Amino acid sequence: MAPGGSIFKEVLESHLLSSDYETGKAKSEAKSNSTLTKSTSVGLNGKNGTSSKNGVHDLLGCPVCKNLMYPPIHQCPNGHTLCSNCKIEVHNLCPTCHHDLGNIRCLALEKVAESLELPCRYQSLGCNDIFPYYAKLKHEQNCGFRPYNCPYAGSECSVMGDIPTLVAHLKDEHKVDMHDGFTFNHRYVKTNPHEVENATWMLTVFNCYGRYFCLHFEAFQLGTAPVFMAFLRFMGDDNEAKKFSYSLEVGANGRKLIWQGIPRTIRDSHSKVRDSQDGLIIQRNQALYFSGGDKQELKLRITGRIWKED
Incomplete structure (x- = not known):
């Protein structure tokens, strides 16, 4: 675990939404214009920005995936409920009593959910807004406080966290090179440039303008042609990324x-980003020509700079 912050795995809620849900959501979102408030609003248990861990709130948790349930909410003849995704996963058998589920909707629970207001699940990361139940999921999918995925793609790292946590994680766990400044001059060497089946790549992190940037360099097959590619990613949201150029x-x-x-x-x-080809693409023959020598080893020097737009 990287020091300096909490690292966690997190899976965004994903549910099949029926037309009934879309209708309910539209109604609740119409209400939300007058009910959205900051953390000074009272939550379910009467405390600012917190929700009850008992009662109705617990009834809305799916017993299989543990996520909050959204319409259609299903129930078995004995009254046990579960979400529509898990109804498919359990092959239409109630996970509690193993009775056949059929197609019974728990309309009462759906109606109760419509009256609830809950804090964003990323409250601990800084989001203090309170949302109607059916507007909460939509907000969380785009919440500016939601954690980021680790940008170290080569290991398919599943770690998520805020930016300070990920910077510490990249440095300590992935041993990524860290540099200060807005200019760079990097040399990439590959002893066998003819092998690109398993993509070879490097990652360097730059700290400038009080922000962090990831410089990627890799080899892969673009159709049938082997290419090398360099591109920059911003450690933050898109609206901030657009303030910079490189x-x-x-x-x-x-x-x-x-x-x-x-x-x-x-x-x-x-x-x-790679598949969109949004970066500097170098054909292998060009790369070998730039390398000089006997073309048996790749030696590329890539220079660049980052600047902030006015």
Whole structure:
């Protein structure tokens, strides 16, 4: 675990939403204009920004996935409830009494849920808003306080956390190189550039303008052509990323390639950015030409800078 913060795994709630839910959600969201407040509002147990762990709130927890349930909420003939996703997972058998579930809706519980107001699940990370039950899920999927995925893509790391936590995690767990400053001059060496089946890549983190940026460099197959690619990601949300620009340059022997763009947020996955080709792409033959020598070893020097737009 990285020092300096709590690291946790988290799975966003995902449920199949019926047309009935869309109707209920529209009604509750219409109410939300007058009910959305800061943490000074009273929660379910009368305390600011907190929710009850007992009673009705507990009844809304699915016994299988433990997430809050959203319409359609199903029940068996004995009254045990579960969410629509888990109804499929348990093959239509009640996980509590093993009775056949059929297609019974728990309309009373759905109606009760419509009257509730709950804090955002990311309250501990700084979000102090209170939401009507059916508006809460939509907010949480886009909450600015929700944790970020670790940007160290090569290990398929599942760690999530805030930016300070992830910076410490990258440094201590992944041994990523950390640099201060808005310019960079990096040399990448690969002894066998003809093997790109298993993507080879590097990650470097830069600290400038009080923010953190991830410089990625990797090799992969683009269709049938082997290529090398460098791109920058911003450790923060997209609205902040758009305040910055960056340039990359690679070349030798009087020739060079230049890329200029806007860093992508780490909310966008590593593979999404790579597959969009939003970065400096170097064909293997070009890369080997820039490397010089006998073309048996890749030696690329990539320079660049980051600046803040006015």
